[in-house]
Amino acid sequence: MNNDFEEKLRRYEEGKLNDSEEEEIENEIEKYTAISEYLTMENNALINELKQGMPVRNKEESMPAKQLKRKVNKRIIKMTAISVVSILIILTIAKFLTTTIATALFELDHKEAFVERETVVQLTAMFYPQFVSNNSGTKKFATTQQAVHVSLENIVGNTKVDETELNVHYSFGKPKQVTTEHLPLLGEASSQVNNFGDGFDILENAPEGTKARIKVVFSESLSVNQLRELKETLSTQINTLDITPLAAIGSDFVVANPSYYVFRPVYPYDSNNTAYYEDAIIKQELYENMDNEAHTESYISNLNLIKNNKELVNIMFYHTFADSTIDKIITNVKRDGVEYIGMYLTADSKELLSLKDHSEVDRIWVENIVVW
Template identity: 50%
Template sequence: MNNEFQEKLHLYKEGKLTPKEMIEIEEEIDRFIAIQDYLDNDEKKFFEELKQQIPIQQKEKNKNTRIIKRKVNLRILTLTTITGLCIGTLIIALYILASNITTSLFELDHKEAYVERATIVQLTEIFHPQYDSHRSGVQKLPFAKQNFVVSLQNFLGNTLIDESSISIRYNFGKPKKLQGSTKELQLLPIDDPSWIDNPEYSLLSGFDPLQNAPSGTKAKIFVGFNRALTPQQIKKNFMNPLNIDFNDITPLVTIDSKYIIANASYYQFTPVFPYDANNAEQLEDKPLKLSQYENMDNQAHQESLIGNLNLIKNNKRLLQIMYYQDMFEDINIDAIINQVENEGVEYIGMYISADSKELLKLKDNPYIHFITVENIVIW
């Protein structure tokens, strides 16, 4: 606004302008007002746009912040997961590596495990003659641990009378403890061994269940002799009259009048790994010896018992784990072996499985002190 316009505006306010000048100044004033209104409207529009833009920018900013946070959290979660997986994998790898190293250094290898399993089976047949021990195995566990399992089955004919098992845990190649079994296994009792040498001890009433049994039944009996008998005497006085073979009987001996055991065939036991060519020579005589043993040869039974006694002597710790802590601690097994070497094998009794009525033929046998019927089943 120049000075001339200001002077005219002043004169306009005082009413000193001509009508023409008044019209001109009013037109100028209207033009100024129009310009001012335009500027005011433009400014309002600008501020409105500015107001509208501010929330949008803030929203975009908040959205970007959430996206960044989500990416950071996802990255942290991913890194944590990967770290956890790496640590877990490392722990598992170290566990497996440590287990493999321990196993390779201390565990029984397949050859040693084969012989150890065979030893447990043989001892089981010696101390549990009422059972068959045809099934056994080895379960491998981490860190040089192994479970040796022997299944025990009491069959009469085709009937399963009873079954159990023995499971022994080995740690670092040594027997550690007896695992749970299907039932408590007891050794054969010998609380009163006087019947072996006492001719007045007799209990022939044990034949009564056989007389009352119907035809077509099979029985398993325990026979106690009135004096110790050699293998050949058993064959002559028991096996031949009943027309049975070795598979139907289990002769029993005593150890120091404290244990009754079976003289399980040592020729079926393998003290070395049989599939190693270096061991072939040690096993080549076994088939012949086994045949002689099953034919009740005195010499074969003597050698079998000596082998079993040595097996017991060399595995006292294993037997103490299988049964009780001080087993055989007070028995001189070497002295018993010397006695067998000098005097041979003499049995004090045996299990017999045969037809119930056929077993009645033993009623007049002069070598029987007593019998007890263990089981009777239909064929």
């Protein structure tokens, strides 16, 4: 036993070695122990035979020293191999169990991650209706770390004006942080700086054949039926898919009412959810035809989505809505139906000038004009 080994052994007893040094010392100790046990057994057998007056003539004792050493080494190698394999098996099982348990307890499983991603997309459509999301997904990092990413594209006609991406980071299955460039919320419609004349002046000066997306504020709230009637008086080229209706949450926030029926709040690939999606297809058709009941139900469901995801909403939009505020609005909507204070509308720049003749329109402002 050399001085270096003695020094390491002393430090091992004092608990001052790192993990790799401890493992090296423990392996050496196991080797010495195996040799010692083997020699002790042989000595005991020899002593017993001598005590009984029996001649010591077994095979092992008549072996040359080289053969005996080889046998001892084989036993040591065998014991070492068994130990290493056992440790690897234990570590593999432990890693599997800890990962499985951590995923089950602290992460979103694939079904939960699917619904969470859909929730982020739907909330984004409510608070950032000027963008569309054609791509979203989930990313997994280290154990208990996940992220939902949503691509956001500002598209008018066939032109992509700009794009960005919103990433919501999760830790232990809970939203913790959002990373994206600052995106403007709709805010309160009355705070916008553009006025009635300016918006229409821009449209009048726009070249023929251009497309524009405008934000319209109504002079007073319109029911779904009134909005449908307004749409029908406009150009026949404008369909309901070109309209994004806007509603107010109190006096602080304006949100869109994107169809709740294209949102997938339950995992779609379970057979027991088939009936839900069959019903959603029917309601989506009613929503596109501007049915009052379908729009009202969609808005109530969207409000409940905000209420049931307060932590996520706060992280994404830096605002918390009190349950009492949401509950009061839901009560009013159930009684009176959803009422819209404005809308986003995309159409030919010149066709949009017809809004100037409608008393329902208080003011407009032009967000984008494109040539195609």
